[in-house]
Amino acid sequence: MQKRVLRSPPVQAGKIKEGNAHRGRTEEQRxxxxxxxxxxxxKCRYCNFFSVTKVSEIPRFLKALFKEALLQGGGIGSFDTLYIGGGTPSLLAPFQLSELFSHLRKTYDICEDAEVTMEVNPADVGLPVLAQMRALGINRLNIGVQSFDDTLLAFLGRRHDGNQAIQSIMAARQAGFDHVxxxxxxxxxxxTRxxxxxxxxxxxxxxxPHLSCYQLTLEQDTPLGKSCAQGLFKIPDDDELFEFFMDTSExxxxxxxxxxxxxxxxxxxxxVSRHNSKYWRHIxxxxxxxxxxxxxxxxRWENVRSLECYLQRLERGELPVESCxxxxxxxxxxxTLFLGFRTKAGIDLGAFSERFGVDLRASKKDFLKPLLSAGHLRIADGRLQPTRTGMALADAFALL
Incomplete structure (x- = not known):
């Protein structure tokens, strides 16, 4: 089997139908x-997430975002996680964040003990700003460090240096963030390894307390992707990436x-990130x-991948959904199967059978047998779980 290391998918999440979404939902399934x-x-040289550099549009965008929240309605149920990603959310001024949270709490039922996560760039956040974020109710930070090495940061096109990365971590602790x-x-x-x-x-x-370790993945339409295609540099091959993964885990x-x-x-x-876990648990x-x-x-549905189209639709009172x-x-x-292979917990065989009316071990016998024999999967305590090598090779399972 080719050694291809799985990179986390974009953790981005536009109207959840009440009957479909939370009928019989337990607290853990909010x-x-x-x-x-x-x-x-x-734009960072490797990044393929949707973003624009026209920061002057932030006020107009926030008005549209508030309208989208209202159009989606408040009958969804209680949210117990809120994740603010991007882009660079830390470009929002504290007063804009305050207005954002005020609007969200008026529109939606957000649990008092909700996990509220925000992504920040080390170049944007010192102690005063972080203290204001903490006071607004943000209780978890995800800091886009990427590397402590200035040469590698420059190659990636990051706008912070290693010292700023370290200082942002220290400042987060001083501001009262336990979940960093x-x-x-x-x-x-x-x-090098x-x-x-x-x-x-x-x-x-x-x-x-939390580390997210990602393999560099180059999309064709990014600056680094184009440079790599032109032969200006090479990325590690699959065997090398496998060793990076194993080194990291061990x-x-x-x-x-x-x-x-x-x-x-x-x-x-x-x-553990409660919000991101919802993606892997199919919540x-x-x-x-x-x-x-x-x-x-x-x-599943996706909003338009255009800021101007997003703004115009909402200004006309329309939801900005592009595909469904x-x-x-x-x-x-x-x-459910392949998301479960991403996680140490794996798949609860009993819950899978109850949800789908299928005996997974019997219905996927030909698929599972070689993976179990090779030691990439194991069955323990009623769960089908990936081993360390199974997690490293999880994306290749979809190709079998």
């Missing part, structure tokens, strides 16, 4: 709310982290903003 803030002062996560990238041209391990050692020494687990999802590590259950989520995705348990897909029972089964 939907999540995602906001896509599509602004950056400059950072993103790190491996597989960057010129980055030894240098990567030193970065992991440093992150672990800071006792950062080191961080030996350092006290739980490797709970392909790219995610937490210092205990309390630091409904509502996404607001351009290019945001939503899922109601049976149907009703998933068949078979498609839902397969999604």
């Amino acid at each position: 939907p999540g709310l995602y906001l896509h803030i599509p602004f950056c002062t400059a 996560g950072i993103d790190l990238i491996y597989g960057i041209p010129g980055q 030894q240098a990567w391990k030193k970065a992991l050692e440093y992150a672990a020494s800071l006792n950062i 080191f961080l687990e030996s350092s006290g982290y739980t490797h709970y999802e392909v790219s995610n590590f937490a210092l205990g259950e309390s630091f 409904p989520y509502l996404g607001l903003g351009p290019a945001a995705h939503s899922f109601d348990g049976c149907k 897909e009703e998933l068949t029972n078979e498609e839902l089964q397969l999604e």
Whole structure:
């Protein structure tokens, strides 16, 4: 089997039908709310997420976002997670964030103990700004560090340096954030396995409670993707990326982290991302903003991938949905299967049978048998779970 390492999908989540979305829902199955803030002062050279650099449109965008929230309505149920991603959400001024939270709480039922996560760029956040964020009710930060190495940061086109990355982590703690996560990238041209391990050692020494370690993936229409296609540099091959992945998992687990999802590590259950876990557990989520995705348990839809089109539609009082897909029972089964392979917990065989009326071990016998024999999957305590190599190769399972 070819060694292809799975990279986390964009964690972006546009009207969840009440009857479909939360009929019989337990507390653990409450939907999540995602906001896509599509602004950056400059595009990173590797990034394929939807964003624009026209930050002067932020006030107009926020008015449209508030209208979208109202059009979606408040009959969705209680949200127990809110994730503000982008783009660069930390470009919003504290007064704009305050207005945003006020509007959301008037429109939706957001639980008092909700996990409220915000992505921030180290170049944007010092102690005063972070303290204001904490006072607004943001209780979890995801800091886009990517690397502590200035040379690698410059190659990626990041606008912060290693010192700013470190200072942002320290400032987050001073501001009262107990739940802090950072993103790190491996597989960057010129980055050795030894240098990567030193970065992991440093992150672990800071006792950062959550680490997201992503493989660099180059899309064709990004600046780095075009440069790679022109032969200006090479990215590591699949075997090298497999070794990066295994090094990461082995080191961080030996350092006290739980490797709970392909790219995610937490210092205990309390630091696991509740919001992102909804995607992997197939729990409904509502996404607001351009290019945001939503899922109601049976149907998935995506907003327009254009800021101007998004703004114009909402200014006409229309929802900005671009495409919608009703998933068949078979498609839902397969999604549940492959999302489950991303996580350490795997798939509850009893719950799968109850939901779909299918004995997974019998219906997918020919698919599962070689993976079990090779040690990529195991069955324990009624769950079908990936091993470490299984998590590394999880994307290849879909090709079998």
